[in-house]
Amino acid sequence: DAGVIQSPRHEVTEMGQEVTLRCKPISGHNSLFWYRQTMMRGLELLIYFNNNVPIDDSGMPEDRFSAKMPNASFSTLKIQPSEPRDSAVYFCASSRPDKESDTQYFGPGTRLTVL
Amino acid sequence: AQTVTQSQPEMSVQEAETVTLSCTYDTSESNYYLFWYKQPPSRQMILVIRQEAYKQQNATENRFSVNFQKAAKSFSLKISDSQLGDTAMYFCAFMPLTSGTYKYIFGTGTRLKVLA
Numbered sequence: 001d002a003g004v005i006q007s008p009r010h011e012v013t014e015m016g017q018e019v020t021l022r023c024k025p026i027s028g029h030n031s032l033f034w035y036r037q038t039m040m041r042g043l044e045l046l047i048y049f050n051n052n053v054p055i056d057d058s059g060m061p062e063d064r065f066s067a068k069m070p071n072a073s074f075s076t077l078k079i080q081p082s083e084p085r086d087s088a089v090y091f092c093a094s095s096r097p098d099k100e101s102d103t104q105y106f107g108p109g110t111r112l113t114v115l
Numbered sequence: 116a117q118t119v120t121q122s123q124p125e126m127s128v129q130e131a132e133t134v135t136l137s138c139t140y141d142t143s144e145s146n147y148y149l150f151w152y153k154q155p156p157s158r159q160m161i162l163v164i165r166q167e168a169y170k171q172q173n174a175t176e177n178r179f180s181v182n183f184q185k186a187a188k189s190f191s192l193k194i195s196d197s198q199l200g201d202t203a204m205y206f207c208a209f210m211p212l213t214s215g216t217y218k219y220i221f222g223t224g225t226r227l228k229v230l231a
Contacts, residue, residue, distance in 0.1 A: 031217055043206065043221045056218065089158060095217065102148055102210055102217050106160035 002026070004107035006092050012113045018080040021110045024073055025094030033104060034067055034077050035091040043091075049075065082114045117142045119209050121222035128197045129230050135182075136192045136225045138207030146212040149183065149190045150219070155203040163205070166190065197229045 005024040013019055025032050033048040047057040049069045057067070064083070069075040079086055089111050093104040119140045128134035140149070151163040166174045166183050173181050178198075182191045194201055207222040 033219075042223050045218060048218065050217070091160060093160070102212075103150070103162060103165055104219060105162070106152075108157075108159050111158075 004092055004094050004105055006090075006107035006110050008110060009108060010111050010113075012115065013082055014115050015083055016081045017114075018078065019082045019086075019112060019114075021077040021090050021092075021112070023075045023077070023092030023107060025075070025092070026096075026105055027073070029094035029096045029105075030072065031095045031104075032069060032075050033093040033095075034075070035093065037089045037091060037109070038087075046077070079112075082112075084114045087112055087114050117144070117209065117211065117220050119207055119220050119222040121205075121207055121225050123225045124223070125226045125228070127228040127230055128194075130197055130199060132197055133193060133195045134197055134227065136194075136205050136207075136227065138190045138192070138222055140188050140190065140207075140209045140220075142188070142209065142211060144211040144213055148210045148212065149181075150208040150210070151179070151181070151190075151192045152206045152208060153201075153203045154206065154224075155200075160206075164192065194227075199229050199231060201227065202229045203227060 007022045031050050034046040036044045046059045047067045052069045067077045089109045091106050091109045093106045095104045147168045149166045153161045153163045164174050164176045164179050173183050178195045180193045204224045204226050206224045208219040210219050
C-alpha cells in the first residue's frame, strides 16, 4: 500500500507569494493531520480533519494559513502571503482511529523555504 | 495541561551496545496511547513502537522495547544491539483517548548517534 503522499518535497519561494502544499492520505484513513516542524518549536499540530471536516484548527498560526480537505483523498495547506518565518518542514499524517489504534502515519514532508 | 518531556537532548552509543531513551508525561487521563517515532536524516517520521496504557505488558518490536511505568508516568525506549541505521531523532508522543480528538502531544526529541 502507498503511504501518505506529499507534494512538493521541496519548495522555495519569495516572501509575499502564495504557497500550496498537498497531501494524499492513506486510502481508507479518515483522519488527517498537518504538522509544522522547526528547530525552535519542534513538531506543532496545525490542524486536523476527521471525515473531511476540520475538527481542531487551534494550531494554525494566523489568518495567512488555511487548510482544506475537499474529499477523503486530498488535502491542501495554503499560506498566503508567505513570510520568511514560515520556513519549516510541513508534515501530513493520516490515521484510522476505529481500526488501527490511532497510529498516525506520516508523509515524507515538504521543506518550505521562504526567502 | 498535558505535557511530554524528553530530558536527553542528545545521546550516543557504540554499535552493538544497548541504549535507553527516557520519556515522561504528565496527564490526569487514565486511558491513552504512547508512541515512539524515529526521524532519520531523511526526515521521514517512522513509527517505532506503541503502547496502550491499559496493557501492563511492555511492548516489544524486534530490537526495540519499552519500559512502561504507568504510576510513574514514564515510557522509556530501549534499543538493543544498536546499529548505525538507528542514528536519528527519536520522539515520544502521547495521545489521550477520553477527549476523542486523536491528537498527539510530542516531546522535543532525543538525537541519538550510533558510533562505529
